[in-house]
Amino acid sequence: MLFETYRGMVNHCIQVGLQKNITSRFRLTEEVYRELHNGLHTWYILSAVEKACAILKNYRKAKRKGLAVKEPYVSRDFISIGNQAYKITGDKLRLPTEPKRYLYTPLNRYTLKALSEPTLKLGSVTLTVRTVSISFSKETAEIEPRGYVGVDSNLDNITTYDTSGNVEAFDLSKATRIKQTYREVKSRFKRNDVRVRRRLFHKYGLKQKNRISQILHHISKEIVQQAKQADQGIVMEKLTGIRKLYRKGNGQGRFYRGIMNSWSFRELQRQIEYKAKWEGLLVTYVHARNTSKKCSICGLKTIPEENRTLRCPLHGVVDRDVNAARNILARGLRFKPVGQPVEGMVTEPKMVIRQLDGCQSNSTLTPTLD
Helix, strand or coil: CHHHHHHHHHHHHHHHHHHCCCCCHHHHHHHHHHHHCCCCCHHHHHHHHHHHHHHHHHHHHHHHCCCCCCCCCCCCCCEEECCCCCEEECCEEEEEEECCEEEEEECCHHHHHHHCCCCCEEEEEEECCCCEEEEEECCCCCCCCCEEEEEEECCCEEEEEECCCCEEEEECHHHHHHHHHHHHHHHCCCCCCHHHHHHHHHHHHHHHHHHHHHHHHHHHHHHHHHHHHCCEEEEEEECCCHHHHHCCCCCCCHHHHHHHHCCCHHHHHHHHHHHHHHCCCCEEEEECCCCCCECCCCCCECEEECCCEEEECCCEEEEHHHHHHHHHHHHHHCCCCCCHHHHCCCCCCCEEEECCCCCCCCCCCCCCCC
C-alpha cells in the first residue's frame, strides 16, 4: 500500500510539472504540497517532488536533443527518502510512515559492519519490494600518482598497460557467452501474450544482469587493487556515441548488432571509476579515436592482421589490444609517442591472462561518492 501511494505521488508531481511547465523544485513543491498531504510523513512528499523533478529534467533534455520519447510515467514500486528521515536503531532500520509511527526493517550483520565505520556519511535509502539499499559516502584524500595504467576495453577482454611496462589481460568471453545464451533463450518465446512475455523477459533479463554484474565487479576490483598497490592513476577511453555505430541501417547484420549493443563497456568503466575514487586514485578519460589503428611507438597507421594483431611498417607485428592500451596511456600522460619515454615501450612484455569467475568471491556493498 505504501509503495502504491508513493508511486501515485511521484506520477502526480510529473503530471503537474508537465501541465504547468514547472522546472523548479521549490515551485513544484508549493504547487502540490497541499494536494499530497494525505497523512504520510512530510519526507515522502519532499522525496516524491525531488524524484519527479529529476525525471522531468531527463525528459526535457531528451526532447531538446530531438529524441522520440514518451511522457514519463513511473510504474516500478520503490520508495526513496533522504538520510534525515530514517535512523538505524540497534540492528534495525527505522523508517517513518506517519507522524510518530514507524516501520522497522532488520539489517544483516554484513550491512551493519559496513555501516559501522565512523568516517562514513549516510545518504538516502531506497526500498523496493525485495531490497533495501542504503547509500553512503566518505571523504578520501586524492593520492599523488607515481605512475599510470591505461585500460583498453574490448568485447571479450580488458587489457591494461602501465608506466612500468606491465601488461595484463582479463578475459570477458564468459560474459559474452552468457549474453548470447540468454538472447537465444528469449528469442524462442512463442507465447502470444504480451503480459506473459514481459514477465519472462524481466525474469531472464534480471538473471543475466546479475551474472554479468558480478563478473564485471571482480574484474574492476582487480584492476583498482593493482593500481592502488602501485599508487597509479587510471586512464580510460571516452566511448561516447559508440552505440550509433551499430544501429539498424548501418549495413550490419542483426546478430552482429545484437552482440555489439550488449557490450557492457560503460558499466565496467563506472565500476572502475567509483572504486578508484573510493581509494583516492585519479581517474582520467581520453579520446578513443585511432587508439587501435596507430602504432604506439611511431604513430604510423597499422595494417590489421589475423588473431587481433597489427602490422606496423617500421616495427612489425604488435598485439592490437596492447597497442591500444599503450596509446591510451600515452594520451593520459600527455606526450606524443616519440622520443625517450616511448623507448621503454618497444620491448614486447609478457602478457598475463586472468580468468575471473563471478561465483568465487563474496558480494560487496556498492557505495556512492560525493
